[in-house]
Amino acid sequence: MSLPLTEEQRKKIEENRQKALARRAEKLLAEQHQRAGSGSCIAANSSQSKQGLPPNLPREPPKPVSHGVLFKQQDLSSSSTGDQRPPNPHHFHLSTPQQAKGSGKIHEDVPTACLSHSPPSQMTATRVSPPLAKSPPGAPTQQLLCYQSGQASHETKSTPFANTAREPLAKAKSFQKTPASSFGQPHRDPGLDAKAERPSTSGQNISDSRCGSGSVTARPEGRLSQKSGASFHKAVSSQQGACIRSGDRFQVKIGYNAHLIAVFKSLPSRSYDPATKMWNFSMTDYSALMKAAQSLPSVTLQPLEGAEDSRELPSADGVAQARLPSAPSLAFVKGRCVLISRARFEADIGYSEHLTAVFKQMDSRNYDAKTRRWSFLLEEHNKLIAQVRCLPQVQLDPLPKTLTLAFASQLEKTSPCVPETIPEADLSGVDSKLVSSLLPFQRVGVNFAIAKRGRLLLADDMGLGKTIQAICIAAFYRKEWPLLVVVPSSVRFTWEQAFLRWLPSLSPDRINVVVTGKDRLTAGLVNIVSFDLLSKLEKQLKTPFKVVIIDESHFLKNIKTARCRAAMPILKVAKRVILLSGTPAMSRPAELYTQIIGVRPTFFPQFHAFGLRYCDAKQHPWGWDYSGSSNLGELKLLLEEAVMLRRLKSDVLAQLPAKQRKMVVIAPGRISTKARAALDAVAKEMTTKEKTNRQQKEALLLFFSRTAEAKIPCVIEYVLDLLESGREKFLVFAHHKVVLDALTKELERKHVQHVRIDGSTSSADRDDLCRQFQLFESHAVAVLSITAASMGLTFSSADLVVFAELFWNPGVLLQAEDRVHRIGQSSSVSIHYLVAKGTADDYLWPMIQEKIKVLGEAGLSETNFSEMAEATDYFHKDPKQQQIYDFFQKSFEEDGSDRELLEAAESFDPGSGFQDLGGMLDESTLTDSPLKKRRFEFFDNFDSFTSPL
Numbered sequence: 001m002s003l004p005l006t007e008e009q010r011k012k013i014e015e016n017r018q019k020a021l022a023r024r025a026e027k028l029l030a031e032q033h034q035r036a037g038s039g040s041c042i043a044a045n046s047s048q049s050k051q052g053l054p055p056n057l058p059r060e061p062p063k064p065v066s067h068g069v070l071f072k073q074q075d076l077s078s079s080s081t082g083d084q085r086p087p088n089p090h091h092f093h094l095s096t097p098q099q100a101k102g103s104g105k106i107h108e109d110v111p112t113a114c115l116s117h118s119p120p121s122q123m124t125a126t127r128v129s130p131p132l133a134k135s136p137p138g139a140p141t142q143q144l145l146c147y148q149s150g151q152a153s154h155e156t157k158s159t160p161f162a163n164t165a166r167e168p169l170a171k172a173k174s175f176q177k178t179p180a181s182s183f184g185q186p187h188r189d190p191g192l193d194a195k196a197e198r199p200s201t202s203g204q205n206i207s208d209s210r211c212g213s214g215s216v217t218a219r220p221e222g223r224l225s226q227k228s229g230a231s232f233h234k235a236v237s238s239q240q241g242a243c244i245r246s247g248d249r250f251q252v253k254i255g256y257n258a259h260l261i262a263v264f265k266s267l268p269s270r271s272y273d274p275a276t277k278m279w280n281f282s283m284t285d286y287s288a289l290m291k292a293a294q295s296l297p298s299v300t301l302q303p304l305e306g307a308e309d310s311r312e313l314p315s316a317d318g319v320a321q322a323r324l325p326s327a328p329s330l331a332f333v334k335g336r337c338v339l340i341s342r343a344r345f346e347a348d349i350g351y352s353e354h355l356t357a358v359f360k361q362m363d364s365r366n367y368d369a370k371t372r373r374w375s376f377l378l379e380e381h382n383k384l385i386a387q388v389r390c391l392p393q394v395q396l397d398p399l400p401k402t403l404t405l406a407f408a409s410q411l412e413k414t415s416p417c418v419p420e421t422i423p424e425a426d427l428s429g430v431d432s433k434l435v436s437s438l439l440p441f442q443r444v445g446v447n448f449a450i451a452k453r454g455r456l457l458l459a460d461d462m463g464l465g466k467t468i469q470a471i472c473i474a475a476f477y478r479k480e481w482p483l484l485v486v487v488p489s490s491v492r493f494t495w496e497q498a499f500l501r502w503l504p505s506l507s508p509d510r511i512n513v514v515v516t517g518k519d520r521l522t523a524g525l526v527n528i529v530s531f532d533l534l535s536k537l538e539k540q541l542k543t544p545f546k547v548v549i550i551d552e553s554h555f556l557k558n559i560k561t562a563r564c565r566a567a568m569p570i571l572k573v574a575k576r577v578i579l580l581s582g583t584p585a586m587s588r589p590a591e592l593y594t595q596i597i598g599v600r601p602t603f604f605p606q607f608h609a610f611g612l613r614y615c616d617a618k619q620h621p622w623g624w625d626y627s628g629s630s631n632l633g634e635l636k637l638l639l640e641e642a643v644m645l646r647r648l649k650s651d652v653l654a655q656l657p658a659k660q661r662k663m664v665v666i667a668p669g670r671i672s673t674k675a676r677a678a679l680d681a682v683a684k685e686m687t688t689k690e691k692t693n694r695q696q697k698e699a700l701l702l703f704f705s706r707t708a709e710a711k712i713p714c715v716i717e718y719v720l721d722l723l724e725s726g727r728e729k730f731l732v733f734a735h736h737k738v739v740l741d742a743l744t745k746e747l748e749r750k751h752v753q754h755v756r757i758d759g760s761t762s763s764a765d766r767d768d769l770c771r772q773f774q775l776f777e778s779h780a781v782a783v784l785s786i787t788a789a790s791m792g793l794t795f796s797s798a799d800l801v802v803f804a805e806l807f808w809n810p811g812v813l814l815q816a817e818d819r820v821h822r823i824g825q826s827s828s829v830s831i832h833y834l835v836a837k838g839t840a841d842d843y844l845w846p847m848i849q850e851k852i853k854v855l856g857e858a859g860l861s862e863t864n865f866s867e868m869a870e871a872t873d874y875f876h877k878d879p880k881q882q883q884i885y886d887f888f889q890k891s892f893e894e895d896g897s898d899r900e901l902l903e904a905a906e907s908f909d910p911g912s913g914f915q916d917l918g919g920m921l922d923e924s925t926l927t928d929s930p931l932k933k934r935r936f937e938f939f940d941n942f943d944s945f946t947s948p949l
């Protein structure tokens with residue numbers, strides 16, 4: 001048994017204790033100051049949370065942090081002394097010797113027992129040494145709470161862990177509550193000191209051991225002891241989190257904590273957002289959550305901003321209460337205005353009595369019971385926003401500025417909304433050939449563009465004649481030329497042909513097709529350049545182009561690409577911008593952003609604002625994710641109002657011919673020097689008089705084969721461009737094995753699903769492959785031999801046929817075309833003939849046209865190539881070419897020429913093998929365009945949107 005201490009000893013002990021406490025408090029204070037923005041006690045140690053609490057703890061009646069300590073101490077004193085007296089409402093004090101005797105021990109009344117009846121300020125004044133009491137406001141309150149909790153924790157620490165402590169303070173504390181010595185005083189016991197110096201068996205350091213004491217105890221008051229330990233732990237090592245408002249709910253931002261999750265799961269309004277990995281709750285669960293969180297030693301939750309501090313304050317009955325966010329904070333609602341039609345917008349916001357009262361004052365109000373939203377005419381937008389701003393507990397974000405600008409006429413008007421009528425443009429200054437050829441819907445497109453002052457995204461479905469419309473719009477602004485036309489490189493010459501065809505008033509020598517990086521970008525009145533060359537040549541631009549056409553404008557969808565970076569500044573300064581794309585966004589609204597600002601540079605100056613509104617932007621630890629979509633209805637309205645015109649094939653089918661043929665002049669520049677030399681050599685042989693008929697014929701066959709070989713890179717490039725442009729399903733016909741092989745090889749390389757049918761395919765396989773193509777959406781391309789697959793097969797799931805090679809027999813071509821143009825085809829069919837200048841195509845193309853004309857005149861063909869396709873004057877009739885042409889005609893009209901040519905094509909070997917052909921293919925010039933992803937069908941979804949009102 002210990003002897004009673006003398007008064008002097010007690011005094012000395014108390015002095016020492018005060019000094020130790022002050023040092024500790026100062027240390028904590030210094031740590032707190034280092035943690036910027038932290039209003040609570042923080043410690044790096046998270047072992048406590050791992051040690052955990054009994055699983056039922058979160059469900060215990062919540063006890064504020066130091067409150068737990070407080071009750072613990074009361075229990076302790078009563079349990080150890082049996083003293084039922086009310087605790088001394090003053091500072092901590094020493095028990096009388098009698099009391100000590102009664103307990104069989106000398107002990108100090110537990111300081112916190114006194115503090116339990118002291119408000120926090122008193123606690124500070126009585127328990128904390130002057131330096132701490134003088135701590136700056138803000139941090140101090142909590143620091144003190146932490147400190148006190150920590151202190152209490154020491155005092156209630158259970159013995160098993162006490163002897164693991166190494167620091168003097170901890171050692172001192174470790175004696176206080178041992179069964180042998182429950183003094184609140186440091187008490188040196190050499191034996192225990194020695195034990196304390198031993199390494200911890202649990203491997204815990206001093207703070208660990210304290211944590212342990214907080215969470216593990218075998219004594220009856222263990223649960224409370226845990227709370228006090230938890231309180232201390234909150235002070236130094238709890239996991240930090242925060243409550244954040246989210247509309248009319250709140251989220252909890254914190255890392256994983258099993259106990260907290262158990263709490264979350266017990267709350268009725270819980271909801272988990274897997275995207276943000278955050279739980280959110282309705283405000284009705286706020287107080288319950290905060291209380292439960294406070295009882296968790298491993299967690300410190302920052303309350304909601306604006307909510308009152310929920311730390312405990314003593315109530316009248318001496319029991320601390322967690323103060324909840326005040327009533328007005330709970331009623332805070334936040335939302336935004338969303339456009340739902342050209343004339344109306346709705347308030348996407350939670351319930352507020354005051355807000356509803358404001359809504360009811362609006363003349364145009366309409367309540368949708370289904371969506372539980374109010375909507376109003378746009379003309380009441382500004383009035384509503386002004387009135388809502390007077391409500392302190394409501395935040396209703398107005399429509400974005402872009403929308404109010406785009407719909408300015410609706411915002412200002414006072415009459416009911418009438419559909420906007422597009423005025424008829426005066427096209428008298430444009431070539432009459434072009435104007436008279438416009439189909440009615442194309443004329444509407446031109447009118448729309450001119451109503452939009454020559455800035456638009458023409459997003460008509462593929463094959464609807466965007467080229468003719470773009471040329472007409474540009475021609476309307478001819479006085480502002482030179483014109484810049486930026487296109488995929490595979491269609492540069494097709495555009496040249498289209499200008500020649502539709503604008504006879506334009507002299508051919510005023511058209512400048514930029515072919516190499518050395519060419520001048522501004523040499524012509526009409527300058528046609530590929531995206532890739534534009535990025536190399538844009539520095540040449542001294543004076544900006546005022547009129548710009550961008551074909552396949554979705555090529556600009558990624559702002560980070562060189563092509564986009566080159567084009568955007570040009571679009572910004574141009575007066576007229578005509579963007580063309582059948583698939584402006586293939587997978588997500590984010591792809592539209594560059595095209596929108598290309599047309600309207602003042603719209604959404606920051607992508608983030610666009611992303612937040614239309615891309616369902618989400619923040620992740622690694623950054624923002626804009627790959628989603630949101631508010632598509634509003635986006636559609638905005639695009640239609642100010643940016644885009646889009647018609648589907650089905651909208652205008654009645655105006656379309658059943659078949660639309662297009663001659664695509666593929667780039668001669670892509671034919672390698674080696675291939676060109678080979679072609680020239682055989683062309684010479686064909687016209688050499690000394691050669692026998694047989695030799696000349698052999699030369700012709702070789703010419704035909706060399707043409708196939710030379711076209712391969714251009715064909716591949718064109719097919720890849722089609723895929724990148726979003727073409728879903730199409731057929732590619734070729735004749736030579738070498739072309740079919742090159743195509744399938746490239747499709748395999750790019751992982752494009754395809755089928756191939758050639759002379760070597762068995763009839764059973766032919767049907768099977770055909771069925772696969774018809775049934776499976778994933779099969780994008782059918783690579784077909786002109787002669788082996790032009791009959792008896794149905795490929796009506798496609799609506800585009802590409803002829804990679806020409807064939808001298810037009811009957812075979814027409815049959816091949818009809819693989820898609822047949823019963824089951826509900827759409828207008830597009831046929832693209834790829835024609836390469838300087839090859840056998842120079843002779844084959846006019847020959848085919850001629851033959852079809854004859855067939856048509858004889859009533860044997862309903863189609864007339866020369867009327868449908870561009871570049872009917874493509875053939876250059878110089879004497880040498882005429883000679884070859886005549887030879888072609890003669891040869892192909894002879895009996896048996898088909899057979900001979902077919903055999904030649906089958907057996908044609910490019911000589912040095914396909915590997916060497918790679919050199920001729922000039923791989924470097926191929927577009928390394930990313931493979932077309934299967935369309936997510938953003939626009940399919942988009943097209944199906946209907947205005948709710």
Ligand SMILES: Nc1ncnc2c1ncn2[C@@H]1O[C@H](COP(=O)(O)OP(=O)(O)OP(=O)(O)O)[C@@H](O)[C@H]1O
Nearest residue numbers: 437438439462463464465466467468582660661662
């Ligand atoms: N009014 C017209 N008169 C005659 N031919 C037309 C007319 N409109 C379009 N065509 C022809 O239809 C074919 C398809 O036109 P165009 O290439 O301009 O379509 P597109 O909308 O640009 O298709 P894509 O998106 O696939 O490029 C072309 O051969 C074109 O000459």
